[in-house]
Amino acid sequence: MNTQQILEIESKHSAGTYAKQPLVIVRGEGASLFDADGVEYLDCSSGHGVANLGHANPKVAEAIYKQASTLITLFESFPNDKRAELMKKLTSLVDGLDRVFLCNSGTESVEAAFKFARLSTGRKNIVAAMRAFHGRTYGALSATFNKKYREGFEPFVPGFSHVAYNNIEALEQAVNEETAAVILEVVQGEGGVHPATEEYMQAARRICDERGALLIVDEIQSGFGRTGKMFAVQHFDVMPDMLTCAKSLAGGVPMGAVLISSKVKNLTPGVHGSTFGGNPLSCAAALAALSVIEEEDLPRQALVKGAYLMDKLRRIESPLIREVRGKGLMIGIELKEKVAPYIKELQERNIIVLNAGMTVIRLLPPLVITYGQIDRLVGVLTEVLAVEPELVEA
Numbered sequence: 503m504n505t506q507q508i509l510e511i512e513s514k515h516s517a518g519t520y521a522k523q524p525l526v527i528v529r530g531e532g533a534s535l536f537d538a539d540g541v542e543y544l545d546c547s548s549g550h551g552v553a554n555l556g557h558a559n560p561k562v563a564e565a566i567y568k569q570a571s572t573l574i575t576l577f578e579s580f581p582n583d584k585r586a587e588l589m590k591k592l593t594s595l596v597d598g599l600d601r602v603f604l605c606n607s608g609t610e611s612v613e614a615a616f617k618f619a620r621l622s623t624g625r626k627n628i629v630a631a632m633r634a635f636h637g638r639t640y641g642a643l644s645a646t647f648n649k650k651y652r653e654g655f656e657p658f659v660p661g662f663s664h665v666a667y668n669n670i671e672a673l674e675q676a677v678n679e680e681t682a683a684v685i686l687e688v689v690q691g692e693g694g695v696h697p698a699t700e701e702y703m704q705a706a707r708r709i710c711d712e713r714g715a716l717l718i719v720d721e722i723q724s725g726f727g728r729t730g731k732m733f734a735v736q737h738f739d740v741m742p743d744m745l746t747c748a749k750s751l752a753g754g755v756p757m758g759a760v761l762i763s764s765k766v767k768n769l770t771p772g773v774h775g776s777t778f779g780g781n782p783l784s785c786a787a788a789l790a791a792l793s794v795i796e797e798e799d800l801p802r803q804a805l806v807k808g809a810y811l812m813d814k815l816r817r818i819e820s821p822l823i824r825e826v827r828g829k830g831l832m833i834g835i836e837l838k839e840k841v842a843p844y845i846k847e848l849q850e851r852n853i854i855v856l857n858a859g860m861t862v863i864r865l866l867p868p869l870v871i872t873y874g875q876i877d878r879l880v881g882v883l884t885e886v887l888a889v890e891p892e893l894v895e896a
């Protein structure tokens with residue numbers, strides 16, 4: 503099949519829910535992706551934050567191969583060596599989160615967290631933030647804010663409300679004795695790359711404690727080293743009651759998880775489950791991914807490379823740039839105009855980036871991106887965001 507045929511088949515037969523890029527990607531290595539003709543692209547999207555380890559990591563590949571030829575599937579009713587090892591590892595990552603529910607995607611981990619919050623507290627209401635993104639199934643979508651994801655799908659699950667992000671007063675007013683949980687991203691991803699302030703996260707913890715609500719942090723995008731810590735909430739002295747994660751958890755193999763504190767009650771046999779959840783294949787991939795994250799100290803790499811990249815971005819002189827912000831290698835460049843033409847231009851110059859809303863270019867490169875690749879990114883961005891001198895003067 504040639505490139506043209508592949509593009510045609512996908513546009514004809516896919517459900518139609520994706521805006522397809524005019525690129526056929528067939529292979530990856532580190533922070534690079536390759537099209538069918540062998541042309542290289544620098545991947546600054548990591549598949550929306552999945553490929554923190556880079557593409558085709560050999561240790562993850564080997565773990566998948568080995569486990570696939572040993573045992574792929576096993577329902578969680580039956581204990582398994584790889585799953586037990588993963589549970590031990592995952593619950594060692596954050597103090598106080600000693601239990602884990604395993605599933606297969608981000609949105610499923612959010613659904614599980616909401617069900618557990620209602621079951622545990624006997625309360626119905628969930629408070630989420632404006633600009634929040636938590637996934638596209640009904641519970642998660644009810645907590646998601648942006649009209650772009652919600653329009654046409656009403657009615658939503660009852661009991662959800664949204665408050666301004668990083669606004670302590672708004673949280674004080676919204677959380678009460680009927681609130682089961684507050685859910686927050688530590689850095690809002692889809693919503694435009696907005697990091698939470700330390701005071702805000704601490705206030706969220708205090709307000710939840712005072713009113714008997716649970717605090718859920720959604721680390722699906724910000725987790726596994728992305729922001730310079732294993733989890734972004736670890737930048738602060740705040741312990742959530744539940745932490746949702748997925749994306750980079752299993753090195754690219756689909757997997758989600760909720761890490762759970764002992765404050766969450768009533769989790770008894772049968773209340774929730776998942777056919778594929780905790781399958782040995784994903785568990786083996788996750789174990790390999792987590793050991794690579796630790797061996798290569800990817801959180802540290804994200805911290806140092808993120809600071810280097812952010813500094814370079816802030817030095818780009820362009821009247822188009824309103825602000826550069828982020829944490830670690832989760833970076834947003836907010837422009838004064840729509841980003842779509844610039845993202846297209848970057849792609850034509852072999853750099854793949856994401857948007858976050860209409861006016862933010864989002865950079866989520868694999869944490870193994872090299873300094874040479876970072877310099878290449880900055881060079882191309884500088885050219886693309888440069889404006890003709892006569893236009894600047896006018």
Ligand SMILES: *Cc1c(COP(=O)(O)O)cnc(C)c1O
Pocket residue numbers: 550607608609610612635636637638687691692720721722723724748749
């Ligand atoms: C991607 C994402 C989700 C949804 O994850 P899926 O695996 O696509 O269901 C939820 N929350 C955040 C913060 C995300 O970035």
